[in-house]
């Protein structure tokens with residue numbers, strides 16, 4: 534049974550969604566990607582990247598749009614980031630692929646932007662979630678998935694509905710299995726149970742686009 538790594542920047546990762554910028558998208562056989570303009574890159578001339586992103590968004594190995602989002606500590610002024618984020622939401626709806634979001638200290642703006650662009654046919658996941666239990670409740674009330682990494686808040690994990698929990702190692706060197714082991718412990722679950730839960734959640738998240746990439750994995754690998 535393999536742990537599915539929901540968000541990583543490790544280009545060699547398998548059973549993972551590899552997050553890349555549009556200019557770095559170079560699909561290798563058997564790998565899955567998300568492509569988007571990171572909030573930190575919004576100070577660049579992003580329009581050129583945008584054209585590339587639109588092109589890559591149709592690629593079958595691109596299973597999600599992102600990471601996109603809002604960051605009050607880095608990148609362009611928040612108003613600009615919100616506009617770029619809205620463009621990503623519109624693109625995701627158009628190509629019917631889910632959204633992977635980076636959000637730092639802009640939770641209310643994230644919720645407001647999402648509500649403003651409703652209704653949605655694709656789900657949204659906040660990756661690298663380190664917020665507290667209160668924020669976790671607000672975000673999961675919106676229907677968001679939360680992807681937990683090396684620095685997760687155990688109380689937030691505990692209040693997150695089980696069908697919204699994802700696991701990732703992002704750009705850390707921490708092995709996905711050791712992150713999953715501590716998350717499983719925090720939930721009083723076995724690592725196997727946690728692997729099944731988070732793999733099922735990732736599959737449901739991605740299959741919103743109607744692609745079942747898990748078909749290459751035997752059912753016995755998932756159960």
Ligand SMILES: [Zn+2]
Pocket residue numbers: 540541542552600703704
């Ligand atoms: Zn990342």
